[in-house]
Amino acid sequence: MIEVRDLKVCYAGRTVADVPELDVGAGECVAIVGESGSGKSTTLLALLGLTDGADVSGHIRVCGVDVLTAPPRELRAIRGARAALVLQSPQAALSPATRLGVLMRRALRLHGRDDGAAAMARAMEAVLLDPAILRRYPHEVSGGQAQRFAIALAIALGAEVILADEPTSALDVTVQAEVVGVLRRLRAERDLALLLVSHDLALVSTIADRVLVMKDGAVVESGPAARVLAEPAHPYTRELLEALP
Numbered sequence: 001m002i003e004v005r006d007l008k009v010c011y012a013g014r015t016v017a018d019v020p021e022l023d024v025g026a027g028e029c030v031a032i033v034g035e036s037g038s039g040k041s042t043t044l045l046a047l048l049g050l051t052d053g054a055d056v057s058g059h060i061r062v063c064g065v066d067v068l069t070a071p072p073r074e075l076r077a078i079r080g081a082r083a084a085l086v087l088q089s090p091q092a093a094l095s096p097a098t099r100l101g102v103l104m105r106r107a108l109r110l111h112g113r114d115d116g117a118a119a120m121a122r123a124m125e126a127v128l129l130d131p132a133i134l135r136r137y138p139h140e141v142s143g144g145q146a147q148r149f150a151i152a153l154a155i156a157l158g159a160e161v162i163l164a165d166e167p168t169s170a171l172d173v174t175v176q177a178e179v180v181g182v183l184r185r186l187r188a189e190r191d192l193a194l195l196l197v198s199h200d201l202a203l204v205s206t207i208a209d210r211v212l213v214m215k216d217g218a219v220v221e222s223g224p225a226a227r228v229l230a231e232p233a234h235p236y237t238r239e240l241l242e243a244l245p
């Protein structure tokens with residue numbers, strides 16, 4: 001579902017992300033970890049062609065679309081629908097005066113879909129949210145509910161790939177576990193490909209199959225999550241693990 005080779009993203013001549021290889025298949029979860037500024041978000045955004053002002057080179061395929069050469073129309077069709085972005089604080093992205101149900105219906109129409117209320121309710125149930133929440137305004141739901149709504153939106157739109165950038169770091173610990181539980185279940189039930197950006201290695205260990213460790217824009221280590229987290233080969237990965245509470 002995601003295939004990256006020799007990706008380089010440069011801003012004003014400075015390489016901020018250099019990723020030789022990144023693959024995520026259906027039903028797999030790959031995590032990119034590293035400290036702030038290491039290039040994780042830039043890598044994620046480049047996968048959807050969202051790094052405005054950057055020089056991007058290499059090869060990126062997402063849901064069969066060649067992101068660096070596809071016409072804008074083809075890119076718009078995968079963005080937000082087949083490949084959905086889930087961000088740290090969904091509430092900030094939700095229009096405050098629009099009920100969640102109206103927002104979901106609008107998003108579906110934007111992608112040429114006119115699903116009924118039953119389909120919207122099913123998407124809510126898939127993330128363990130009461131469909132009655134569709135009648136609420138964004139400020140009337142908790143951070144964890146808003147994050148699960150963002151995932152429900154992706155499901156309603158038929159996402160095959162979810163790109164999640166620090167999806168739980170704005171949430172408290174018990175709510176984090178709920179959101180991760182939902183992602184883990186969806187991945188298994190719907191064969192979703194999940195690319196997760198996180199600085200939280202404890203979280204990553206509960207969900208990722210493979211891990212890429214980034215530092216200063218470069219991938220310093222990658223491999224199966226169990227191996228990288230149990231026997232880190234790079235001193236920087238050891239440092240990240242030692243910093244865990």
Ligand SMILES: Nc1ncnc2c1ncn2[C@@H]1O[C@H](COP(=O)(O)OP(=O)(O)OP(=O)(O)O)[C@@H](O)[C@H]1O
Binds near residue numbers: 016035036037041042
């Ligand atoms: N639009 C931009 N213009 C110029 N430089 C940028 C731009 N976006 C990101 N950068 C730079 O790219 C580098 C990597 O940033 P990025 O946000 O990808 O890191 P990150 O690992 O995701 O960090 P964080 O966890 O803080 O989001 C940083 O040095 C940042 O300043």
